Amino acid sequence: MGMDVYGTEPLNQKGEYFRNNVWWWHPLWSYCQETHPDITFSVKNGHDNSGDGLDSKGAVNLGLALKKDIASGAVLAYEQKRTSYLEGLPLEPCSLCQATGIRDDQYVKGLCNSCSGSGNVKSFETSYHFDPQNVEIFAEFLINSGGFSIC
Numbered sequence: 001m002g003m004d005v006y007g008t009e010p011l012n013q014k015g016e017y018f019r020n021n022v023w024w025w026h027p028l029w030s031y032c033q034e035t036h037p038d039i040t041f042s043v044k045n046g047h048d049n050s051g052d053g054l055d056s057k058g059a060v061n062l063g064l065a066l067k068k069d070i071a072s073g074a075v076l077a078y079e080q081k082r083t084s085y086l087e088g089l090p091l092e093p094c095s096l097c098q099a100t101g102i103r104d105d106q107y108v109k110g111l112c113n114s115c116s117g118s119g120n121v122k123s124f125e126t127s128y129h130f131d132p133q134n135v136e137i138f139a140e141f142l143i144n145s146g147g148f149s150i151c
Contacts, residue, residue: 003049007145009056015144020134027130028138031078036065046150053149054142063142066135075132082130091120 003025007015020028029046032039039062045052054062069075093099094115101117102110111117142148 004151005053005141005145006149006151007141008053008148009146011144011146014140015142015146018138018141018145018148023127024129024131024134027082027128028134031075031130031135032062032066035069035074035078036062039065043150049151051149051151054147056145056147059142059145059147063139063145066139066142070132070136070139075135079130079132086123086126089123089125091118092123094119094121 002019002021005018005020007017010016026047033043033046039054039058040046042058043052043054053059066075069078094101094112096108096114097103097112097119099115099119101112101115101119103112104110112119115121
C-alpha cells in the first residue's frame with residue numbers, strides 16, 4: 001500500500017505526482033505535522049489516502065518550511081534523534097515462532113526465518129523509514145504542486 005499524492009494544479013512535472021509506500025509516508029507526514037502544525041493543522045486525514053491535502057498556498061508554505069528545515073540541519077537532527085530512539089527500542093517476542101526460535105508450521109519447519117532462532121525481533125516501529133532526501137523530494141513536489149491531494 002502506498003500514498004499517491006497528486007498536484008492539484010502542478011506548475012511543472014515536479015509538481016504532478018509524489019509517491020511513498022506506507023513505510024516511508026507515515027514518518028514523512030508525521031514530521032510535517034510535528035514540525036509545522038501551523039501549516040498542516042487542516043489536513044485531518046494525512047495518514048490515509050482519502051483525498052485530503054492542502055491548497056496551493058499551504059503546499060508552497062510547507063514546501064518552503066521543509067527546505068528551511070533541511071538548510072538549517074533540523075531534518076538531519078530529527079533523523080538522528082529518530083534513529084537513536086528506534087535503536088533503543090527493546091526487542092520484541094517473535095510472533096511467528098511464539099518466541100521459541102523454532103517454527104513448525106505449513107510454511108517453515110525448523111529455525112525461525114523471522115528471528116533467526118533468537119526468539120526476538122526488532123520492534124515493528126523500525127519498519128518505518130525517514131530520510132532527509134525524501135523530505136527534499138517532497139518539498140520540491142509541494143512547491144510545484146499547486147496544492148495536493150493524498151489518494
